[in-house]
Amino acid sequence: MRRYLWKLVPKQARETILSRLSVVDRSAIDKMLSDSARLPVDFARHSCIFIHVPKCGGSSVKRALFPQRTHGHMPLWFYERNFPEFFERAFKFCFVRNPLDRAYSAYQYLRSNQDIQRDQAARRMVMRYDTFDDFVQKWLCEETARMQMHFAPQWLFMCDTLGQPRIDFIGRQETMAADFLQVCTRLGVDAKLDQTNVSPRPSQETIFQARTIDRIRRVYERDYELLGY
Numbered sequence: 001m002r003r004y005l006w007k008l009v010p011k012q013a014r015e016t017i018l019s020r021l022s023v024v025d026r027s028a029i030d031k032m033l034s035d036s037a038r039l040p041v042d043f044a045r046h047s048c049i050f051i052h053v054p055k056c057g058g059s060s061v062k063r064a065l066f067p068q069r070t071h072g073h074m075p076l077w078f079y080e081r082n083f084p085e086f087f088e089r090a091f092k093f094c095f096v097r098n099p100l101d102r103a104y105s106a107y108q109y110l111r112s113n114q115d116i117q118r119d120q121a122a123r124r125m126v127m128r129y130d131t132f133d134d135f136v137q138k139w140l141c142e143e144t145a146r147m148q149m150h151f152a153p154q155w156l157f158m159c160d161t162l163g164q165p166r167i168d169f170i171g172r173q174e175t176m177a178a179d180f181l182q183v184c185t186r187l188g189v190d191a192k193l194d195q196t197n198v199s200p201r202p203s204q205e206t207i208f209q210a211r212t213i214d215r216i217r218r219v220y221e222r223d224y225e226l227l228g229y
Contacts, residue, residue, distance in 0.1 A: 020145040024156040028078040031071065037082045042066035046187050049087065051094035053157045054150050055106045056120060057173045058095055061180065064191040078163045093183055096154050097173040098229045099220035100213060105138070106150040107132050113127065122148060133212045140217050145219050155222045165226060 014179060021029070042065065043049055050066065052058035052073050071078070080087045097105075110126045113119050125148075129135035145151045158165045169186065171179030180193045184193055217224060 003047050017046065019038070022152060022156055023149050024075050024146075026075065027072070028074050031074070032078070032082065037071075037078070039083050039086060040066065042054050042070065043090070044086070046189070047089065048078070048091040048093065048118040048187060051076055051092065051157050053094055053154050054152070055102050055109065056154070057176050060193055061095060061183075062174075064180070064193050065183075065187070065189065070072075073157065075157045076159055076166060080160050080166075091168050091186055092159060092185075093169040093171065094167055095171040095173055095176070095179070096223075096227050099154070099223045100153045100208065100216045101173075102154070103136070103151060103216055103220075104132055104208075108136055109151060119150075122150060130222060133209045136182040136212045136215050140215060140219055144171050144217050155219055158226075168226070 036059075046065070050058075050061065052062060052069070052070070054073055076092065079090075079092075106125055109125045110119060125139070126135060129138060140151065145153060146156070155165065158167050158170075160166045169183065171183065175227055177193065180191075184191050223229070
């Protein structure tokens with residue numbers, strides 16, 4: 001029914017509405033309107049909801065705990081809206097990362113990613129900039145970050161329908177092993193964490209320009225405040 005009613009809206013009006021949303025919300029709405037929103041089997045089995053924030057070690061978590069297909073990078077409100085009863089009783093968790101390290105990781109990942117077809121448009125975009133500092137100064141801002149999944153602010157994935165974070169446990173990529181163990185204990189499972197989709201991390205010798213650090217702090221201001229980085 002939702003899909004039918006949505007198609008009654010003129011195409012230009014639909015595109016205008018969607019263009020004003022973040023890529024995170026657009027992805028969720030697209031799945032809902034395509035009538036493909038199903039509760040992942042592994043989520044039901046463990047009575048949990050895992051919010052996969054891009055470039056925070058989520059692929060490793062999914063591989064260890066959820067071998068069957070999940071809903072990708074869906075925001076928290078997607079589960080609240082589509083599975084309200086399950087949402088209220090489920091253990092909701094995610095992993096996050098220092099915004100500067102995450103943005104650098106996403107930039108390096110896309111530059112080196114020549115195989116995954118869905119990422120090629122993003123790869124072509126970052127390849128226009130020879131350095132991370134140049135990329136941040138010439139492309140990254142609050143508006144563009146919200147429109148690209150790899151650079152979307154982390155808080156967008158973690159909020160309910162009222163725009164408030166309702167996560168029971170927030171693990172950190174910086175303390176991945178210990179925090180993953182806490183998740184396993186909460187779920188009552190024995191799982192091994194293997195690293196997947198690993199992109200180069202900034203080394204101790206990596207020096208970001210002061211204006212790059214300042215821009216990252218402004219673009220991801222709410223992430224810094226919410227996550228305490």
